[in-house]
Amino acid sequence: MNPRKSGRFVSRLTRSTMAMIMAGGRGSRLHDLTEVRAKPATPFAGKFRIIDFPLSNCVNSGIRQVFVLTQYKAQSLIQHIHRGWGYLRGEFGEFIQIVPAQQQMGEHWYMGTADCIYQNLNLIREHSPEHVLILAGDHIYKMDYGPMIAFHMENKADITVGVIQVPLHEATSFGVMTIDEKHRVKRFDEKPVNPQPVPGNPETAMASMGIYVFSREFLIDILEQDACNSESDHDFGNNIIPESIEKHRVFAYPFHDVKTRAQSYWRDVGTIDAYFRANLELVYVHPELNLYDSDWPIWTYQEQLPPAKFVLDDSGRIGMATNSMVSGGCIVSGAYVRQSLLFSSVTVDEGSEVIQAVLLPQVKIAWCWSARICCKRWPCLGFNRSV
Numbered sequence: 001m002n003p004r005k006s007g008r009f010v011s012r013l014t015r016s017t018m019a020m021i022m023a024g025g026r027g028s029r030l031h032d033l034t035e036v037r038a039k040p041a042t043p044f045a046g047k048f049r050i051i052d053f054p055l056s057n058c059v060n061s062g063i064r065q066v067f068v069l070t071q072y073k074a075q076s077l078i079q080h081i082h083r084g085w086g087y088l089r090g091e092f093g094e095f096i097q098i099v100p101a102q103q104q105m106g107e108h109w110y111m112g113t114a115d116c117i118y119q120n121l122n123l124i125r126e127h128s129p130e131h132v133l134i135l136a137g138d139h140i141y142k143m144d145y146g147p148m149i150a151f152h153m154e155n156k157a158d159i160t161v162g163v164i165q166v167p168l169h170e171a172t173s174f175g176v177m178t179i180d181e182k183h184r185v186k187r188f189d190e191k192p193v194n195p196q197p198v199p200g201n202p203e204t205a206m207a208s209m210g211i212y213v214f215s216r217e218f219l220i221d222i223l224e225q226d227a228c229n230s231e232s233d234h235d236f237g238n239n240i241i242p243e244s245i246e247k248h249r250v251f252a253y254p255f256h257d258v259k260t261r262a263q264s265y266w267r268d269v270g271t272i273d274a275y276f277r278a279n280l281e282l283v284y285v286h287p288e289l290n291l292y293d294s295d296w297p298i299w300t301y302q303e304q305l306p307p308a309k310f311v312l313d314d315s316g317r318i319g320m321a322t323n324s325m326v327s328g329g330c331i332v333s334g335a336y337v338r339q340s341l342l343f344s345s346v347t348v349d350e351g352s353e354v355i356q357a358v359l360l361p362q363v364k365i366a367w368c369w370s371a372r373i374c375c376k377r378w379p380c381l382g383f384n385r386s387v
Helices: 026-036 052-059 075-084 112-116 121-127 148-156 168-171 216-227 237-246 273-281
Strands: 017-023 067-069 095-099 129-137 137-141 159-167 175-179 187-191 205-215 250-255 267-269 309-311 320-322 332-333 335-339 353-357 357-359 380-382
Touching: 017 052, 017 121, 017 335, 026 273, 052 067, 052 129, 052 137, 075 095, 075 175, 095 129, 095 320, 112 216, 112 237, 112 353, 129 216, 137 205, 148 159, 148 205, 148 250, 159 168, 159 175, 159 237, 187 205, 187 237, 205 216, 205 237, 250 353, 267 273, 353 357
Parallel strands: 017 067, 017 129, 067 095, 159 250, 309 332, 320 335, 335 353, 357 380
Antiparallel strands: 129 205, 137 267, 159 205, 175 187, 175 205
């Protein structure tokens, strides 16, 4: 069986791979959503946190040695992982461990993504994996990492970068690559002002997903060299990848469905608008992100809450929701909810009308004659500042 075309890839390759998830992002563009938490700890899709997606991808792929590297506002993230991700068996060499920034290499905190991994090389040396999978902790997607690692091995690559095609006007926010017919990277520009389009498709660009595969020894060598360069930003996108293209074998792995070969779902929810759209897409009849896929479950910690309840059955006082997702602990009392996503323990009181809204945990909506909840143009987000 061709491992790159299999629907599931759990093998020696994934068992001998260590994942390092960089989960220290401030997420400042999410404003109030990240006031007390790092971006990977932000709630998503009713009952999940963003970090649950890369963690679930690792576990489902058969990668059971995972370090989560934290830095800013980490308490909410640490609490969530302790509660929901402590079930792997340490005696079998399996773990998901939280690693705080510790100033391992001096008096500075992480200066860039490459420095983040460099300051934790002791973990790589201690566990001695064949390959190291480096992930961002703040993207929404479902991915079997096994075929990507197999692709890396087949091409005898030094670095393999996961890539997707994005609209050209959005590519200025990503690392953009130019590749040849064999997927070897010929050029890499981090957040370019004028991104290079994909040949034959001038409306799109090839963008980095922030997913990298390295062999252990190559990663150690390249990071030690970068650490000695005082002019470096110590960043994968700005330094490591661009400077490796001429000297080393750098390949791009297109993120496609292994069965249909269509580009798979991936979202960077780094702004309020992107976050709102990605959540509201989930109420569609057939959303691109299938949360009901029993073959690739998204694992999480969730409170033990009662089922959602819809009450009152009087004329003009009927609690109901249509084309919506309603999480546990919610009460819709004599109110109307349409095309909306309600996170856990939301209360919508009598007389309220909620349309095209995303309501975060523990938000309460009460009828106000001067401020009817109706969001036909601008995202309606009920903010809460708890963990």
